[in-house]
Amino acid sequence: MSEPYDDESFRDTIGTLDKDGNRKFIFPKKPHGRFYSYRKYVSYLLLAILIANPFIKVNGNQFMMFNVLERRFNIFGFPFWPQDFYLFVIIMLIGVAFLLLFTVVFGRIFCGWICPQTIFLELVFRRIEYWIDGDRGAQIRLNKQKWDAEKIRKRVTKWVIFFMISFLIANVFLAYLISSDKLFQMVEDGPALHLSNFISLLIFTGVFYFVFVWFREQVCIIACPYGRLQGVLLDNKSINVAYDFVRGEKEEGRAKFKKNEDRATTGKGDCIDCNQCVNVCPMGIDIRNGTQLECTNCTACIDECDTIMESVNLPKGLIRYATEDEIVKKEPFKFTARMKGYTAVLVILIGMLIGMLFLRNDVEATILRLPGQLFEHKGDKISNVYTYKVINKTIKDFNEVNFKIMNPKGTIRNVGGSNVMISREGTSQGTLFIEIDQALLDGDKTKVTIGVYNGNELLETATTNFLGPRTFN
DSSP: OOOSSSOOGGGGSOTTBOTTSOBOOOOOOOOOSHHHHHHHHHHHHHHHHHHHGGGOEETTEESEEEETTTTEEEETTEEEOGGGHHHHHHHHHHHHHHHHHHHHHHTTHHHHHTOHHHHHIIIIIHHHHHHHHOSHHHHHHHHHSOSOHHHHHHHHHHHHHHHHHHHHHHHHHHHHHHOHHHHHHHHHHOGGGGHHHHHHHHHHHHHHHHIIIIITTHIIIIIOTHHHHHHHHOOTTSOEEEEOHHHHHBTTOOOOOOTTOOHHHHTBOSOOOOOHHHHTOTTOOOGGGOSOTTOOOOOHHHHHHHHHHHHTTOOSOSEEEEOHHHHHTOOOOOOOHHHHHHHHHHHHHHHHHHHHHHHOOSEEEEEEEOTTOOOEEETTEEEEEEEEEEEEOSSSOEEEEEEEEEESOOEEEETTOSOEEEOTTOEEEEEEEEEEEGGGOOSSEEEEEEEEEETTEEEEEEEEEEEOOOOOO
16 A cells, blocks of 8 residues: 555564564454454354364265375365375365455455464454453553462463363364364374374474464464465555545644544544554554555454544544555446456366366276286287276275276186275275287287276276287288
8 A cells, every 4th residue: 555654664673573673462452343243253153164174074074184194185075085186286276366366356354354363363362361361451561560369360271271272273173184083083092092193182282372372473474475475466456454544644644633623624634643553453563554464454453443433523434445546546446357367267277176076086996017027828818917906985885896898808807806895985906817819909009998897887997008919010
């Protein structure tokens, strides 16, 4: 956003550092207002979804699972195996494209309304902090207070509750990674029998506790790359939480409120310089300085400014969702060519994903010639040896898996027996011998199509090369 002042010294530091460069803890004023109420509804709905996701089953599959170690992923109940990694990549690209489009249009609304870090910090941990320590003034006094019985009691109570919530979040996070079934198994069997998972649980608990007790808003400023990315994506057409400096400054600039003063005739701006937008900001910034890296578009400053404007009988909306062109040029929001381009990319990617999901097989078979082995003559027939691997991506057991040559005619023999059992979400591998009459071969290399059946039900087809003697014309 354009700056109403030439003084840009605020860009030389961040709101969480003091003049000496040391960490300055933020004690934001407790927010209230219509946007904060909306955020609470959205946040608690998203929290319920986040917590429920790993414990919901769809056709026997966990609704959401990201088992990186075993390379198994479930998204909306659809299982994805390493062989489906291309689908996972498409889904990630869709997520990136959607985030880019969302940012170009609506700014950092994701950070303020959807990001788990913001939701947990502002709508869970800080609300508990307000309940135990009090509002901004009480928290500042408690921070400066010596370690007497009151401070120890409040600190210990808060830290214990924070640890319990961090432990709960870590359990949910672990359910996403190892599956809820294994998490329940660990609880039932005890930590001693699942030591590696239990250690992971304690590590996650420690990380979440550290983030939400001490690191806090530094995650958004230091660790998260999205804040820096948004500076590239935003332009004058993007909707942001913005201070209307044209109205707030006018000809004479901002000034303290005086009762019965007609600010329209004095040329003073509507901003009464109360500093409440700074006090309520969880990042410790001044929104009147324009769009900044630290701003998460949490709307706390909008609610606070509207309350102040209402109390002094001035119009609301001095801080609001707006584009720079709307503030400076009074132009309404327009869907620009860049936005249309991102939308087109997003639609194409979604179309590709839908098509690939329809083409995806529930059973995947790979049949390859055994390396280093030549063909063998058996009378008029030629024999080749193969290895196979069949992956069952479904939640059904296949008890009568067998192989049949579909083209050309021939016989196939499984070393492990005619029928193979493949359990749900399991794999089976073994060795096959294929014999084909030499007269049916197309030379030294013939394409062979093999059907994988469960009983008489065709599950999958696979093609491989069949070697035979070279023919000379």
